[in-house]
Structures are given as structure tokens and as C-alpha cells.
Amino acid sequence: MPKIIPYQTAKHSLSLQEKIGQLFMPAAFINDSEEEILKLEKLIKESAIGGLCFFHSRASAATNYEGKKEVIYNAKSLDVLEGLIERYQNSAKYPLIIAIDAEWGLAMRVENTPQYPYAITLGAIPEGDDLIFEVGKQMAIDCLNAGIHWNFAPVADINNNPENPVIGYRSFGENKEPVSRKAIQMMKGMQSVGLLTSSKHFPGHGDTATDSHLGLPLIDKSKEALLHNELYPFQKLIENKVDSVMVGHLSVPALTGNTETPTSVSSKIIREVLRKELGFDGLVVTDALNMHAVSRRFEKKGQLECQAFLAGNDILCFAENVPEGIEEIAKEADPQLVEESFERIWKLKEKAMATATQIPATSGTDHAVLNQKLAEHSLSFVRGNPDKLKDFSGGKFIGLCLSAQKDSLFFDTIAKELPFEHCYSSQDQFSNFEKVIGDYDQILIGLVPPKVKPQNNFDIPAEQLEFIRTLSRTKKVVLYLFGNPYVLNLFDLQSLEAVIVAYQDFPEFQKNAAYHFLGRSNAVGMLPVTVKNYDHENI
Template sequence: MSKTSIQKWSSTPFSQAEKIGQLFMPAAFINDSEVEIQKLEKLIKEHAIGGLCFFHSRASAATNYEGKKEVIYNKRSFDTLKRLIDRYQNIAKYPLLIAIDAEWGLAMRIENTPQYPYAITLGAIQDNNDLIYEVGRNIARDCKAAGIHWNLAPVTDINNNPENPVIGYRSFGENKDSVLQKALAYIKGSQSESVLTSIKHFPGHGDTSVDSHLGLPLIDKSKQELLENELYPFQKLIDEGVDSVMVGHLSVPALANGKRISSSISKDIIKGLLREEMGFDGIVISDALNMHAVSKNYPKKGELEWLAFDAGNDVLCFAEHPKEGIETILKNATHHQIEKSFERIWELKKKVFAVQEMGSNSELENNNELNTKLAKQSLTLFKGTRTEISKFKEEGFLGVEISRSTDNLFFNAIQKSKPFDSRTFSEVSRMDSSKTIETEENILLALFPPQIKPVNKFGFTEKELQIVNELITTKNTVLYLFGNPYVLKHMNYENASAVVIVYQDLELFQNVAAQHFLDKIQAKGKLPISVKK
């Protein structure tokens, strides 16, 4: 959509129904069937839909994924995405604003696209937010290559609950100032490429033990506590001038006059706190309205869309019933309500289409060099000393890996310089582990958690955890962890000689970990969260 086109549409008279349609951002699925694609095309044309939020597939959408529906991967999803964006733009009466969740890159939704480290990994980097800026910039460039205008990131939640089932690794950590500075660097990197961002999940999803995709979390804190911590980075970033704020599905009675209502449909929280008290006058976008925290409570089509709009959301993300929602809003809303939200979204569109037309890359970024820098800067020596690891290496050791499917490139890289014997978990578990390694004193333990989320102890079996803890307790063990550091709360890590947190199992991160073990680099990172058993 060219600059000339967006100016032309600015002078086009909109009906009230079309203005409301501009506020809707239903889900678009990259790997949809032709029948579903045509359904969405019909919706866009008939109701002047304003934007689309892209997801990989219906099975991979979070509310379905937890139900274990089969996800079919398509190696050419990126090409499919570009074709679909062009197709939907070409049939739209008004230009579509295209959004996606790309917190750690397009790889969050699309196969064979550049992946950058999770926020928790970036949170470990000390005094080098220029690298976070580069992450935001590179991801923005990849978004532009696809035809995406709006990256619904970064997560600005302060993760202070180790049992958080949905934020955790997506947060920069538990320190409010660090979260603020890293989120700001990410945003400025994206702004440098004229790609929109959205801070989320207002008023803060960090201290929850419920996944809002599946239920409504309750945050039972005082308003003062929230202002001092959870709301702190949001306020500072609003003061800096952010494009948009995404409101989460959270029950926060202290901010809603005692009511246990979702923040996403609370006038007290959006119009009162966010708009009036915190002074935000930009775009407010709802978290996905299909999420069970709210959707299961409002089965009547159009009701939830109206409640979200009436509460103060300008953009209704993943609205499942746009037709009925438009009709309900048209029936109930005031002229001023409709005009104000429409003006916000149209001004945003004019800004985006004007600058993005000036130049856009068509190739995805090569992320190897930046990821290598990030791996080196985030690597964290959590316990022990470099001297102890050096001594351990020289004395000789047996390698043991606890892994399901990840290739142990870490061991392979070390063996090129220092040969050693190793055992897999299956080899150790086929016989009594104490007999298998009873003659070994030093154990180099490479731990690859099966999953990044904490549910079911990160996917580890009781047997796996038993062997890990037995090795740590009975042997001189040096542990390298390639995953979520919250895993450590299930382990007797204090008995290990050394614990090194690598955060990711990507090839470059494993190679950097091997360089560290071989004394070629130092660990410069610091754990951004607390580990409590």
C-alpha cells in the first residue's frame, strides 16, 4: 500500500460500521485451507476489517496447542505468509495493518526464519543494551521483509513468580529497572526500522500461576505494590512514547475498585488507570479475545467484543465474532467512542504506511553474528569459579547428557580439543547408575530440558531428575544447563562444583558453552531471576 493510496483513503468517507470494522484484528493463519482463506477474505471485504494478526496454524494457537492438537509444520511458511499478506491486502477496501507476535523473531510463529534468544537470555546480559537494540532492529527488518507492520512485543512483565506457566522465559527478569531498560532498547531498535511495537501484558502478568490462555489469573496485591513494581516499566515506557499497550486478561481487584473482572474489559483499569492516571493516549490493543480467561465467560456472539471496546480497547485482537461484534458496538456505542478509536487507528496507519513505503528489505537477516555475541554476553557462571572448572577439565571427566532430541553439539565441540567418554541418559538408566559410573569422580553434566515452560517439571521424568540429583550429590559435577534456569529449583544444584547457565540449546549457544569449558572465553552474564527450591 503506497503513501499516495493511504492519503487517498484519508479523504474517503467511512460509514460508522466501516469505522468500527477498522478496529477489528481477527486471526489469520499462515497454514490455513483455501476454504478458510476465502472465509477471511469475505470477512475483510464485507466488514472493512482493519487488520490481521498472523499465527502459524489453528492447531498451534495457544488455546488449541494446550489441547495437544497436531501441529503440521510447513517448511515454506514464510513464503506462504508473504503471499497471503499480498492476497489479503489486494482484496481489502482499506489498507490492512498486519501484526504478529515476534518476541524472539519470526521463528516464534514461522519455521525456517531467524530466531533470537528468549527475553530471559537477554536479561542476563550486563551493561550492553546496544545488543538488545540490535535484536529489536533485526526482528523489525524481518517483519518488513514479510510485509508486517506491527510486532506485538516486547513483554514488559516483571517475572517474579517461578511457577508462572506462560511468562517466565518471555520476561527480561525480575528486576524492574532491568526490564525497563531492555524493553526500551528493544523498542528503539524496532523504531529505527519504523516497525510498531506493543508493550504487554498490562497491568503486569509476571506474578501469576495461571495461564490466561486457559483461565483468569488473580493478582491479589495492593495498588501501591503494583505501582512500585509491576506498573513501573509500563509507566516509564509510556513516558518515553510507545506505539501501543496490550492489555492482558488479568483479575486485579486493587485496580478495578475491588471487582474481580478481567483487566481487558475493565473501564477502571483501561480508561481510569491507563488513560487518565498514567496518561497514555496511544493505541490500546486487547490481548487475544479467544483466550479462555475471557472467551468462555461470554458465549453470546458480539458481547465480549462490545465489552472490550466499551472498556477502552481501540484494537480488538483475535476477535472471534467480528460481524456480531461490529453490530453490537454500532448499536451500543456513542459517536464519540467510535470516532476517538477510529482516529487513533487511522493516524497509526498513516504513520506506518508513509514511512514503510520509503524502503523495505526483502531478505531475512543473517542472525549468526549477533546470536554469537548474545550467547557470549549472556553465558552465566551461576555457581563455582573458572579456576575450579579448569582444574576439573585437566583432571579428566565423564560426560553425561540428559536430553530427548537435541543434538549434543556441546560435547562434540569439546571433543575436538579434548577427547572424553560420554553417556546418554538411556545408557545410564539401563542399569544402576551408581554402578555405571562408580569409578568416575568427575562428571560433566549437559542438561537439555524437554520444554521451556515449567508445567510438569519442564517435561523431565522423575527418573531423569533422580539421576541428575544423584550425580550432583555423589560426584564432583560440573553442570551446563541449556534451557530455562527455573529448572534448577528441582535440583540439588548447591551440591554441584559449578553450574553454568547457557539458557538456549541453539547451535551457536552450545558452541559458546564449549569455548567456555575449554577456557577460551569468560562467562559475563548474570542470572536475571532468583532460583528458590
């Protein structure tokens, strides 16, 4: 791997073309063909690109994520990632800065790596910012040990739209103060061991119903409303020295002056609002430039990359037309603007490379131990009376596990202390469940939705949804939800005896939920978002 040289040396030794190359951060894929790897090595050598952003595979990245290409599981992805980073670094004339989306840990992109809870789960923790800090720190250690310098996190979006198809569970919640506080703690945790951070998706992707991977979301709010709410977490993160800000692909006419210009290519957004009004002097990075919200608006190769730079972005993430983009920027941009961005990039690289030589020797807190603490602090009693739950568990009841899995640690843990009859939807017993219920008046349901995103009712089969609804009108039903709390909008909560949200289906979360049912742990969490019929007074 080449060594980083001081900026004052680099300022005079790199050509203008090389300095422009440093603006580019194309995608690298962990599970890729040798042919594609060789192409990227060639690009690194010939274009002097500044860095790489890693994704799991071409099938799982950005515009393909919702889709139609099968994502192949690779148990050795971490080993492959580490090998590729070394290989690509050895191809570079100047050290590459390596980035990744690891919002809930490397597991967001890499199999068999520690996974931490989604932001919405952390948002349920009413107190305990030290736990959020610890999550950030542990994620950072995992990244640094893999050779990664930069995590595109934390998400600073305030999710106040239940139908948001792309943010939702990735946000800490719907209220600006806790979202800001938790995002800052996660950022500080990552920075405490030297990982670079990025707040996203500026100026706020929470109140949208369109996925910017596929189209341009519209946020039709006044500037005053945006400053009061959406921009608030970004302002707080800037005040607390976030390393970079990622600009989303959004239509925000109150800030750009029209509905057609995406924020990521708007100088009014970046140079005026972000730089001048919010006072941000750090690095600005685009959201992935292959996303349809912007990529389909520029026909000529290199034009999008050039426009994104002229708008004020320093790093062009997931740029697909690197040679053409370099040529366009060299032709259209003021060299002084190139030098300003280059200086910001190079100084951030110096900071990252200094950290890379001081990677923490230990792996820190065991992630299972940390997840256990997070499970205990986030479990949320949403509906019902905790005292009645004691009567329920002390009587005769039957359990139904609605999950793709063939077993349930939640049910197994309960059964060790309190044997009870239970069935699994994954074992073709669901269709016969009405017969199995018999004279049971009390039903314990453990629901693990197939998806965390809201499309198609989280992929919960329609017959299962209707069965729960019908059952809750005639029986006493206690529901434990191991998933996105917005799932509760699919039910009439008033008809359920009790509703408890565990958020994750990790073993630690399932065990803690079981202990709660058995009366051995408390539910101290609070929903970070609003759902229908959520009665805060009746917890």
C-alpha cells in the same frame, strides 16, 4: 494492495460501519485450509476489518497451544505467510495492518526464520544495551521484509513468580529497572527501522500462577505496590513513545474494584489508569479475545467485542464474532468514541504504510553473528569456583548429555580439543549410565530440558532428575544448563561442583559454553531471576 488515504479524507469517506470494522483484528493462520482462507477473504470484504494478527496454525494458537492438537511442521511457512498477506491485502478495500507475535523473532510463529534468544536470556546480559537494540532492529527487518507492520512486543511483564505458566522465559527478569531498560532498547531497535511496537500484558502478568489462555489469573496487590513495581515498565515505555499497549486478561481488584472483571474489559483500567493516570495517548489493543479468561464470560456473540471497545480498547485482537461485534458496537457505542479510536488506528496505519514503502534493503547483521555475541554476554556462572572448573577439565571426566537430540555440539566442540567419553540419553544409553560411569569421579552434564515452560518439571523425566540429584551427592558434577534458569529450582545447587547457565541450545550458545568449559571464554552474565541457593558472592 489498496493505497492508504489521509485521515482527513478517510474521516469523511468511511461510513460508521466501516469505521467500526477498522477496530477488528481477527486471527489469520499461516497454515490454514483453502475453505478457511476464503471465509476470511469474505470477512475482509464485507466487514472492512482493520487488520489481521497472524498465527502459525489453528492448533498452535492461544487456547490450543498447551494442547491437544498436533502442530504440523511446514518448512515453507514463510512463503505461505507472504503469499497470504498479499492475497488478503488484495481483498481489502482499505489497507490491512498486519500484526504478529514475534517476541524472539518470526521464529515464534514461522519455521525456518531467524530465531533470537528469549527475553530471559537477554535479561542475563548485565550491560550491552546496544545488543538488545540490535536484536529489536533485526527482528524488525525480518518482519518488515515479510510484509508485517506491527510486532506485539516487547513483553514488559516483571516475572517474579517461578511457577508462572505463561510468561517466565518471555520476561526480561524479576527486577523492574533492568526489565524496563531492556524493553525500551528492544522497542527502540524495532522502531529504528519503522516497525510498530506494543508493550504487554498491561497491567502486568508476571506475578501469576494461572495461564490466562485457560483461566483468569488473580493479582492481589495494593495499587501502591502495583504502581511501584508491575506498572513501572509500562510507564517507562509510555514515556519513551511505545506505539501501543496490549491489555492482558487479569483480575486486579485493586484497580478494577472487584475480582470478577477482567482488566481487558475494564474502563477503570484502560480509561482511568492507563489513559489518565499514566498519560498514554497511543493505541490500546486487547490480548487475544478467544482466551478463556474472557471468552467464556460472554455468551451472546458480539457482546465481548462491544464491552472490550466500551472499556477503552481501540483494537480487538483475535475477535471471533466480527459481524455481531460491529452490530453491537454500532448499537451501544457513542459515535464520538468510535471516531476517536478510528483516528488513532488510521494515523497508525498511515505511519505503518509509509514505512512499508521504505523497507531496509539489506537484512542487516547476520543473525548467527548476533546470536554469538549474545551467547558470549549472557553465559552465567551460577554456582562453584571457576578455578576448580579448570582442575575438573584438566582431569579425567565423563560426559552425559540429557537431551532429546542424538548429538551435542557442546560435547562435540569440547571433544575436538579434549577427547573424553560421553553418552546420550536420547540413544538409550541413559539406563546403562551407572555402569558406564565406573570409577569416574567427575561428571560433566549437558542438560537440554524438553520444554521451556515449568509445567511437569519442564517435562524432564523423573528418573533423570533423580539420577542427577543422586549423582551430585556422590560425585563431582558440573552442570551446563541449556534452558530456562528456573530449572535450577529442581536441584540442590550446593551439592553440585559447578552450575553454568547457557539459556539457549542454539549452536552459538552450545559452542560458547564449550569454549567456557575449555577455559577460552568467560561467563559474564548474571541470572535475571532468583533461584534457590543462588550465591551471588560465589561467582
